[in-house]
Structures are given as C-alpha cells and as structure tokens.
Amino acid sequence: MRFLMTMNGGGPQPDQQLYAEMERFVEELTKAGVLLATGGLDPAGTHIRAADGTVVLTDGPYTEAKETIVSFALIDVRSKAEAIELSRRFWAIVKDGEGDMRQVFGPET
Amino acid sequence: MAPDSRAAIEAVWRLESARIVAGLARMVRDVGLAEELAQDALVAALEQWPESGVPANPGAWLMVNARHRAIDRFRRNDRLASRITELAHQAQDRHQASIVNGPADFDAVIDDDRLDDDLLRLIFTACHPALSTESRVALALRVLGGLTTEEIARAFLVPEPTVAQRIVRAKRTLADRRIPFEVPPPAQRAQRLASVLEVVYLIFNEGYVATAGDDWMRPALCHEALRLGRVLAELAPDEPEVHGLVALMEIQSSRTRARVGPDGEPIAILEQNRGRWDQLLIRRGYLALLRAERIGRPVGPYVLQAAIAACHAQARSAHDTDWGRIASLYQTLARLTPTPVVELNRAVAVAMAYGPDRGLDILDALAAEPALRDYHLLPSVRGDLLARVGRTEEARAEFQRAASLTRNARERALLLDRAEACAS
Numbered sequence: 001m002r003f004l005m006t007m008n009g010g011g012p013q014p015d016q017q018l019y020a021e022m023e024r025f026v027e028e029l030t031k032a033g034v035l036l037a038t039g040g041l042d043p044a045g046t047h048i049r050a051a052d053g054t055v056v057l058t059d060g061p062y063t064e065a066k067e068t069i070v071s072f073a074l075i076d077v078r079s080k081a082e083a084i085e086l087s088r089r090f091w092a093i094v095k096d097g098e099g100d101m102r103q104v105f106g107p108e109t
Numbered sequence: 110m111a112p113d114s115r116a117a118i119e120a121v122w123r124l125e126s127a128r129i130v131a132g133l134a135r136m137v138r139d140v141g142l143a144e145e146l147a148q149d150a151l152v153a154a155l156e157q158w159p160e161s162g163v164p165a166n167p168g169a170w171l172m173v174n175a176r177h178r179a180i181d182r183f184r185r186n187d188r189l190a191s192r193i194t195e196l197a198h199q200a201q202d203r204h205q206a207s208i209v210n211g212p213a214d215f216d217a218v219i220d221d222d223r224l225d226d227d228l229l230r231l232i233f234t235a236c237h238p239a240l241s242t243e244s245r246v247a248l249a250l251r252v253l254g255g256l257t258t259e260e261i262a263r264a265f266l267v268p269e270p271t272v273a274q275r276i277v278r279a280k281r282t283l284a285d286r287r288i289p290f291e292v293p294p295p296a297q298r299a300q301r302l303a304s305v306l307e308v309v310y311l312i313f314n315e316g317y318v319a320t321a322g323d324d325w326m327r328p329a330l331c332h333e334a335l336r337l338g339r340v341l342a343e344l345a346p347d348e349p350e351v352h353g354l355v356a357l358m359e360i361q362s363s364r365t366r367a368r369v370g371p372d373g374e375p376i377a378i379l380e381q382n383r384g385r386w387d388q389l390l391i392r393r394g395y396l397a398l399l400r401a402e403r404i405g406r407p408v409g410p411y412v413l414q415a416a417i418a419a420c421h422a423q424a425r426s427a428h429d430t431d432w433g434r435i436a437s438l439y440q441t442l443a444r445l446t447p448t449p450v451v452e453l454n455r456a457v458a459v460a461m462a463y464g465p466d467r468g469l470d471i472l473d474a475l476a477a478e479p480a481l482r483d484y485h486l487l488p489s490v491r492g493d494l495l496a497r498v499g500r501t502e503e504a505r506a507e508f509q510r511a512a513s514l515t516r517n518a519r520e521r522a523l524l525l526d527r528a529e530a531c532a533s
Binding site for chain 2: 078
C-alpha cells in the first residue's frame with residue numbers, strides 16, 4: 001500500500017539538529033525498504049483553476065503557508081496502521097506543524 | 110482492546126520484529142529462543158499498551174522488555190548463564206557486557222549500525238541451506254517479515270499446523286546443528302547468499318502466481334519479498350545479485366495492474382497495456398540494475414533476468430522490443446544456468462529476433478528433454494513458430510497437445526482456438 005505523506009508550511013524553521021534527525025529518519029525508512037520517493041516543494045507554486053474549460057493561472061506564494069504543501073514522502077507499507085506509526089515517528093521529530101496522510105492507489109489496488 | 114490500539118501494536122511489530130529478534134539472537138545465540146522472547150515481549154505490549162499508551166519508541170520498549178526476559182532466563186538457567194557469561198567475557202564491546210548488568214543504556218539498545226549487522230546475520234541464518242526450502246521460507250516470513258503462522262498458512266494455501274511444524278523443525282535444526290549466528294565467511298558467502306535470494310524469490314513467485322479470488326495474503330507475498338529484497342540491498346550493497354533480484358522484482362511488480370484482464374484472465378507481456386505499467390517501480394528497477402552493474406563484478410542469473418525484464422520495460426510498444434539483446438542475454442543466462450526453461454525462453458527470443466526457423470532449431474534440440482515432457486509451454490511455443498512458417502498441420506497438433514497439458518481452463522480454450530484456426 002502506498003501512502004503520500006505531506007507536510008504543510010508554517011511550521012518552525014528547521015535547525016541543524018532537526019535536519020540531522022530528519023536525515024536519520026529518511027535513512028531508516030530507506031533501510032526498512034519503505035521509502036519510495038521524497039522531496040521538498042517550492043512554496044512559490046502556480047495555482048491552476050479551470051472553469052468550463054477556461055484555465056486561469058495564479059502565481060504563488062500563497063498567503064496561508066499552513067495551507068501549502070512544502071514537502072512529501074511516498075511510502076510503501078503493508079497496512080494503514082504501519083503508515084500511521086511511521087507518520088507518528090515523523091511528527092515526533094518535527095514536533096510542531098501539520099500535514100496529511102493519503103493512500104495512493106498503486107499497483108496492487 | 111480497542112481495534113485501533115491492536116492495529117497500532119501489530120504495525121509496530123511488523124516494522125520492528127526482525128530487528129528485535131536479530132538483536133536478541135546475537136545475545137542468546139539461538140534464533141528460536143530469540144523469537145520466543147520477542148513474542149513474549151509482544152504479548153506484554155498487547156497487555157500494557159492499551160492502558161499506558163504506545164511508548165515514544167515502541168521498538169526500543171519491545172527490545173528492552175525482551176532483553177529483561179532473556180536475563181531472567183539466564184538467571185534461572187545455569188547452563189545458559191555460564192554460556193552467556195563466557196560470551197560476555199569474550200566480547201570487548203559494552204553491549205555484550207551490558208547483558209549481564211542489564212540494559213542500562215537505552216542508546217546502546219537501539220544502536221542502529223549494530224542492529225543492521227544483526228539483521229544481516231538473521232537473514233543468513235533463517236535462510237540457511239541446512240533447512241529444507243519450505244522451512245526456510247516459513248522461518249523467513251516469520252522472523253524477517255513478522256508474519257503470524259496463520260498468515261503464512263493462508264498465503265501458501267497449507268494448513269496452519271503444517272506451517273507451525275515447519276517453523277518448529279527449522280528452529281530445532283538451527284539449534285541441534287549449532288548453526289552459528291553470523292554472516293558467513295567469504296568462502297561460503299556466495300553459496301549462502303544464493304540460498305537467501307532463492308528464499309526471497311520463492312516468496313515473490315508464490316505471490317506472483319496468485320489468481321483472482323485467492324486470499325489477499327497471497328499477492329501480499331510479492332510485496333513482502335520486495336520489501337525483504339530492498340532491506341537486503343541496503344545491508345549488503347556490494348552484492349550484484351542482491352540488486353539484480355531487487356531489480357527483477359521491482360520490474361515484475363510494475364506490471365501487476367496490466368497482467369490480469371477484467372475477468373481475471375492472464376494477459377501475456379506482449380499484449381499488456383503498457384500505460385498500466387507502474388513507472389515508479391520500473392525506474393526503481395533500472396536503478397537497482399545500475400547499482401548491480403556499477404559494482405563491476407561478473408553478472409549472475411538475477412542480474413541477467415532483470416536485464417531481460419528491463420528490455421521489455423524500455424520498449425514503448427511490444428513492436429519496439431529489442432529481441433536481439435534479449436536473445437543474447439538469454440544466451441549468457443543459458444551458459445550460467447543451462448536449464449530447459451531458459452532454453453525455451455531463448456528460443457522465443459531468437460525466433461522474434463532472427464525468424465521462426467532459428468527458434469525452431471533450438472526447440473528441436475529440446476524435444477527429448479524429459480523435464481519439459483509435460484510442460485504445456487513447449488508445444489504451445491512450437492505450435493506458434495510452426496504456424497508462422499506455414500507448417501499448419503504440425504502446428505495444429507502442437508496446440509492440441511499444449512491444450513491437453515495445461516491446467517488453466519482459460520489457456521486451454523485459447524490453445525484449442527488456435528488449433529482450430531490452423532485447420533481452416
């Protein structure tokens with residue numbers, strides 16, 4: 001089962017220690033055969049809106065950082081409970097902030 | 110217990126149990142005992158966590174709990190105690206010493222690098238060639254995958270007591286034959302690694318042949334094998350065949366959605382809708398293959414099979430397939446593992462690359478092969494090639510023979526259709 005874990009902006013500025021802990025966590029996920037992809041996103045994105053076939057583009061950044069995804073991890077686990085457990089570990093490192101966890105319908109679904 | 114809480118504990122177990130068993134096995138030098146101690150710790154967690162909440166570091170909690178149990182057992186068992194004291198004296202590191210004093214240092218318990226070494230030892234031990242293939246597979250799924258006996262039984266369509274028996278027998282063999290808990294020395298490494306890879310690929314294939322309507326545990330075996338392979342690739346990054354097997358499994362898994370039709374009928378690779386192939390897994394497969402090649406050692410059968418799978422993955426359409434390259438990869442593979450099935454596959458590739466006559470030459474040499482006597486793919490492939498060169502009467506007989514040999518009803522119908530088409 002694949003899950004996309006996303007983190008929104010607006011959290012505390014990461015310091016050296018947080019970076020180091022994150023790096024360790026990512027390494028742990030890789031070693032566990034869980035991590036498929038991960039990356040950070042430029043908050044200055046482009047918002048796309050289509051109405052009746054008319055496309056309108058609006059450049060970011062958005063006013064509400066809390067509503068913008070700034071990073072993601074795509075993981076491959078055996079159950080939703082495993083994804084929750086890994087998510088819990090991730091947020092225990094980050095401490096403050098918010099994000100989402102969504103199942104991605106992958107090869108076996 | 111609340112179902113959420115149970116699911117959370119089971120998830121922790123699935124994620125952590127292999128490393129816990131591995132760490133304990135280093136301590137008690139007995140995989141069977143280590144697994145029992147870890148199971149006891151799990152039972153304690155199931156009792157305590159719903160009240161106390163899941164601890165901040167559940168893996169370390171389980172490990173410490175199981176270690177305490179090990180120490181208790183040593184205190185009650187003189188023979189084990191003297192053995193462990195002796196081991197502790199031998200060991201220079203503080204970890205081994207801490208067994209006797211109790212695990213005071215939490216960090217020492219969850220020392221990652223050390224647990225990585227232990228996990229590699231556990232993989233080699235659980236897949237030891239002294240164990241029967243069935244026992245190796247069951248023990249690996251149990252101690253490396255954290256699967257329950259019941260889950261393994263469901264996955265392999267055998268009664269639960271049968272699996273329990275296999276695991277008990279495996280543990281006993283390891284103990285009786287005093288199989289050391291270690292990464293094998295260089296002289297044995299290749300043979301022992303082959304035994305590990307065989308177990309992983311057997312698990313994968315058992316899941317791959319699952320059909321619609323099977324218990325979901327069966328296809329889940331593919332995922333389990335892939336996960337084990339990925340773990341192994343990080344633990345033994347210098348082994349080309351490990352990356353080769355991972356690449357093979359990633360690329361085969363990429364076709365999961367395309368290889369079965371809406372009514373559950375199998376779809377052959379050349380007829381699959383390539384838009385349904387999972388590009389993420391394909392890329393992971395390429396990457397694993399690249400890692401294997403970069404090591405710069407002679408390639409083995411898994412790397413070659415992965416390279417063949419990659420040829421298919423690279424082709425935008427069936428028509429674009431580089432059959433010349435596939436034929437030459439099969440030729441190399443046939444030199445390393447000269448089996449009739451590899452020859453049969455080579456015949457197909459050669460026929461595609463250089464024409465049906467060349468393929469038929471290879472098949473004719475296989476006709477007397479006893480291993481293929483009842484294998485429906487031989488007459489099926491031969492029928493196909495004969496039809497292409499216009500030898501329709503012979504083709505029809507081959508299709509009929511293939512139909513009589515296959516156990517798959519859909520395939521039989523398809524083959525009889527082809528036989529029919531030859532007659533007209």
